[in-house]
Amino acid sequence: MNAVPKLPALAAATNAFLARKHQLFIDGKWLAAVDGRRFDVFDPATGETIATAAAGEAADIDAAVRAARAAFEGPWSKFTAAERSRVLWKLADLVEQNAQELIELEIVDSGLPMALAQYVVRGVVPEFFRYYAGWPTKIEGATIPAAPQGKRPGDAITFTLREPLGVVGAITPWNSPLPMVMLKLGPALATGCTLVLKPAELAPLTALRIAELCSEAGVPPGVVNVVTGFGEAAGAALAAHPGVDKIAFTGSTEVGRLIVKAAAGNLKKVTLELGGKSPIVVFPDADLEQVIPAAARACYFLQGQNCMAGTRLFVHDEVHDKVVEGIAQIARAMKLGPGLDPSSEFGPLISAEHRQRVMRFVDAGKREGGELVCGGTAPSRPGYFLQPTLFARMKNDMTPVREEIFGPVLCVQSFGDADLAQVARDANSTIYGLSGSVWTRDIGKAMQMVHRIDSGQVAVNMHAAIDAAVPFGGNKQSGWGREFGKEGLEPYLKTKAVTVTW
Numbered sequence: 001m002n003a004v005p006k007l008p009a010l011a012a013a014t015n016a017f018l019a020r021k022h023q024l025f026i027d028g029k030w031l032a033a034v035d036g037r038r039f040d041v042f043d044p045a046t047g048e049t050i051a052t053a054a055a056g057e058a059a060d061i062d063a064a065v066r067a068a069r070a071a072f073e074g075p076w077s078k079f080t081a082a083e084r085s086r087v088l089w090k091l092a093d094l095v096e097q098n099a100q101e102l103i104e105l106e107i108v109d110s111g112l113p114m115a116l117a118q119y120v121v122r123g124v125v126p127e128f129f130r131y132y133a134g135w136p137t138k139i140e141g142a143t144i145p146a147a148p149q150g151k152r153p154g155d156a157i158t159f160t161l162r163e164p165l166g167v168v169g170a171i172t173p174w175n176s177p178l179p180m181v182m183l184k185l186g187p188a189l190a191t192g193c194t195l196v197l198k199p200a201e202l203a204p205l206t207a208l209r210i211a212e213l214c215s216e217a218g219v220p221p222g223v224v225n226v227v228t229g230f231g232e233a234a235g236a237a238l239a240a241h242p243g244v245d246k247i248a249f250t251g252s253t254e255v256g257r258l259i260v261k262a263a264a265g266n267l268k269k270v271t272l273e274l275g276g277k278s279p280i281v282v283f284p285d286a287d288l289e290q291v292i293p294a295a296a297r298a299c300y301f302l303q304g305q306n307c308m309a310g311t312r313l314f315v316h317d318e319v320h321d322k323v324v325e326g327i328a329q330i331a332r333a334m335k336l337g338p339g340l341d342p343s344s345e346f347g348p349l350i351s352a353e354h355r356q357r358v359m360r361f362v363d364a365g366k367r368e369g370g371e372l373v374c375g376g377t378a379p380s381r382p383g384y385f386l387q388p389t390l391f392a393r394m395k396n397d398m399t400p401v402r403e404e405i406f407g408p409v410l411c412v413q414s415f416g417d418a419d420l421a422q423v424a425r426d427a428n429s430t431i432y433g434l435s436g437s438v439w440t441r442d443i444g445k446a447m448q449m450v451h452r453i454d455s456g457q458v459a460v461n462m463h464a465a466i467d468a469a470v471p472f473g474g475n476k477q478s479g480w481g482r483e484f485g486k487e488g489l490e491p492y493l494k495t496k497a498v499t500v501t502w
């Protein structure tokens, strides 16, 4: 049994937040759920309950949507673009000022390792808000040289207005919960939309804290509302609510389909960031010193609970054994432990149920003839840990290769001197198309693979090139639309064409 380390004490602010009775955040006020129900929030590194939260349902969603509509038509609509910029900039500052608390909450709520939580809270989140703080003053329409009804130049003018779409329902998953919320908040505030957020019930805490920081940053009541609760109740009610103009969903492809059906009632706009099963393709001339740690990171980062995880590794025969052995060495050496221990490199999975699901895929891999090189077992210790797992000699039709596991299971396949088109066909033989990477020093080969791989993002000699300015999203069944960058604003805007004559 692994020794359970003595952990550093939580900051006073974190303890104070955890000790609160967490309610729904509606119209700038903390409210109990209408029917008074609550649920436990637990630390996946220990299994212990750390807080309880209100279980909102349809009536609470309705109250939040009404507040969001009133704010959209009321005070928020009077904010100038420059004022919205300042709010986002202030929010970034507040995230930095409250970083230690947010880091610790993110760790105990979702199991992030410390280094990753630090990077996310001190780096990714404030930089993302600052990136979107730059946009409000640059959202512009166009003037169009049109001649409606035969009007001559000088007798009419046509231009477009870019207006905020309205009330956005945001539904987010539990992996890396704060960035998932950030991805909806940034463009919503930049464009002048209002938001009803339903975070995952497995990790709702930082969503509640960030809503409070939004108020501190000057966001009027009703602009950002948070209804914690369960997907089938609160999430489904939000997706179906006739007062919501758009759903911004991040989660599984399976629930994404339910969202589309629920949104059909009032033909809401829908963006979907869904599952992935991303390929990593390694050619024999690649720099293996780079490839080996990067491939391990691509899959095991966030314990594999990461939509863009590189989980299907295609390696040329010539370097196959060396790459597999190198990754196995890294996987075996990874230090498992709670994120609060700064020396932990690999945290827990989110829940006992999720770990069981991942283990079923490990069993399927063994049963279907894969070679288990390392991992695949749950250490005997509190929390929901699972060893980073590596399978070699996998084939495209095996269950762990086909399905999104959302856990630390890397499946390796080898290829010989097949033509590039065949390698790309194998890399594309999945219903998903979110991310991917190609490793070679041959720029021609790299660009031909980039051209052929069917995914929203492909990187050469790195995996998961994420930046606030770079659009990210899925092809095929990995989703609809893009987040990040200028493209990430578009789903929050509508265009009005105006013609004026005199």
Ligand code: NDP
Pocket: 171, 172, 173, 174, 175, 198, 199, 200, 201, 202, 229, 230, 231, 232, 234, 235, 236, 237, 239, 250, 251, 252, 253, 254, 255, 256, 258, 259, 272, 273, 274, 275, 276, 306, 307, 404, 406, 434, 473, 474, 478, 479
């Ligand atoms: P789920 O799809 O199970 O849940 C996502 C959210 O949807 C949660 O808030 C959940 O509520 C809610 N939900 C569940 N059922 C419904 C419903 N019927 N109607 C409305 N909302 C509902 O995903 P997970 O939380 O398990 O997250 C993992 C998935 O997210 C993976 O597939 C992963 O690939 C994907 N993901 C995609 C990303 C991307 O950018 N493409 C990024 C991160 C994750 P609750 O859980 O509280 O019951």
